[in-house]
Amino acid sequence: MRIRRAEARDLPSILAVEKACFSRDVAFPADTTSFLLDEATTLVAEDDEVTGFVMGFVNGEWSKVVTLDVLPERRREGLGKKLMEALEEEFVSQGARATLLEVSVENREALALYVKLGYAKAVLVEDYYGTGKDAHLMMKRLEEIGAPMRK
Numbered sequence: 001m002r003i004r005r006a007e008a009r010d011l012p013s014i015l016a017v018e019k020a021c022f023s024r025d026v027a028f029p030a031d032t033t034s035f036l037l038d039e040a041t042t043l044v045a046e047d048d049e050v051t052g053f054v055m056g057f058v059n060g061e062w063s064k065v066v067t068l069d070v071l072p073e074r075r076r077e078g079l080g081k082k083l084m085e086a087l088e089e090e091f092v093s094q095g096a097r098a099t100l101l102e103v104s105v106e107n108r109e110a111l112a113l114y115v116k117l118g119y120a121k122a123v124l125v126e127d128y129y130g131t132g133k134d135a136h137l138m139m140k141r142l143e144e145i146g147a148p149m150r151k
């Protein structure tokens, strides 16, 4: 397995992974994914094929994780953690000192991963994903990659 920067030719593979991870009403539309591939930092995990990807961007000292997807049949192999750590390194190299993400309060897998990586819940955002679908806004300081955020 290797992690590398995504290229334009990866769009079909990335869309296939997105489709495998999220239902149609929740998945990013193809044009949004294509825009993010052009404008955001996108990393893919691949063997013979793309097995997962992560997207995010930096704005000054802040950064944002936009999405993280691992194929269902390739989960619990450490791919999600490796993709996130690689993205955080990219963020730091682009000048970021902290990062943010949103995650559904019902997404136990992702929440467990983010807590393991040192993200802390900052705010509960009501109705973030639609009426009654709340999200945690989570934060991490990148000066101490891997360490829990201090109060």
Ligand SMILES: CC(C)(COP(=O)(O)OP(=O)(O)OC[C@H]1O[C@@H](n2cnc3c(N)ncnc32)[C@H](O)[C@@H]1OP(=O)(O)O)[C@@H](O)C(=O)NCCC(=O)NCCS
Pocket (backbone or CB within 6 Å): 021, 067, 068, 069, 070, 071, 074, 075, 076, 077, 078, 079, 080, 081, 082, 102, 103, 104, 107, 108, 109, 110, 112, 113, 114, 116
């Ligand atoms: C969330 C997601 C990216 C995790 O990817 P993954 O490759 O399976 O995660 P990893 O194997 O790197 O897991 C790292 C750690 O996260 C936690 N974790 C991951 N999946 C978990 C699960 N199903 N149950 C409990 N803890 C879990 C564990 O602490 C795990 O470490 P361990 O395996 O040593 O116990 C994956 O489940 C996914 O693609 N889900 C659908 C898309 C999604 O919800 N993305 C996040 C949007 S915010």
